[in-house]
Amino acid sequence: MTLDLIIRRVDDVGRITLNRPKALHALTLAMVEAMAQALSGWRDDPSVARILIDHAEGTRGFCAGGDIRALADSVGGDGKLMEAFFTAEYRLNVLIHNYPKPVIALMDGIVMGGGVGISVHGAHRIATENTVFAMPETAIGLFTDVGAGWFLPRLSGYLGTWLALTGARLKGADVVAAGIATHYVADAAEFKSGLLNGSDVLLKSHLAEPAYAPHMAEINRAFAGDTVPEIITALEAGSDWGRAQAQILKTRCPVSMTVTLKHLRMGRAMTRFEDVMIQEYRLARRLTRRADFAEGVRAVVVDRDQNPRWSPAHADDVDNALITELFTPLSPELF
Secondary structure (H helix, E strand, C coil): CCCCEEEEEECCEEEEEECCHHHCCCECHHHHHHHHHHHHHHHCCCCCCEEEEEECCCCCCEECCECHHHHHHHHCCCCHHHHHHHHHHHHHHHHHHCCCCCEEEEECCEEECHHHHCCCCCCEEEECCCCEEECCHHHCCCCCCCCHHHHHHHCCCCHHHHHHHHCCCEECCHHHHCCCCCEECCCHHHHHHHHHHCCCCCCECCCCCCCCHHHHHHHHHHCCCCCHHHHHHHHHCCCHHHHHHHHHHCCCCHHHHHHHHHHHHHHHHCCCHHHHHHHHHHHHHHHCCCHHHHHHHHHHHHCCCCCCCCCCCCHHHCCHHHHHHHHCCCCCCCC
């Protein structure tokens, strides 16, 4: 057990509350393992009807991801923490995806990386006015994981590809419009109170046009490209907004973007969630050992100069043989 989680029963609700506020509830290995243990125990317990995942009252949240700095430190050492974390995290994602009871995630705040993995695969994902969703992994030399290879390519058109490559943020009700959250509530506290007290809760699923709607035609045209350079070229030939997206892509890790694009295209064709997670485990094990990951963490998390030096520096120079190698099977695999 860990003090960074509060796990308890409230009548017929199994409740898991993230409680690591100084790190925006970023997940540690102990937190992931404790969540999996609780969910496994409640899965066949007839007195537990549904699960609520939220974050501690009065704290910022929901969950900013995994403890990236700790993982980077692990890779600089024996790498055992990194391997154990991804193994536990991805198995937790599968557990939530296949859970036989409703898993309700209250995405009230920042929802990034690992926070996406513990919310988006549940039956009910509740956005609020505080919700900020993003998958910013290409900015730190990684790729969009935690099951992103499954859900992002299944969003409308190429919306998921835009979100994955640029790390763009969606806020509030736009997270519902995108299909990432299932419902929207104006008052998170009222929602939780109603759920835990057995009262009726008003959920909204049909909302106003999202902020990204005016750009969807351009997103679908440009992000349909087969390669990152093709996507950048298409964006540069478009609107001011499109050219701004191209500039963002030029700051992201070229290998990470190339891997992410291929992963999403392959994930769209996969029919088993577990197969996506097996592929993600291969990529996570290998990408975290590349110098780009250490450099991305340095630039974004440690020094915060936002000036990473990628290798290679440009998407045109990414070696196809390297990409093929990153996707090859591991022994042993995740499952």
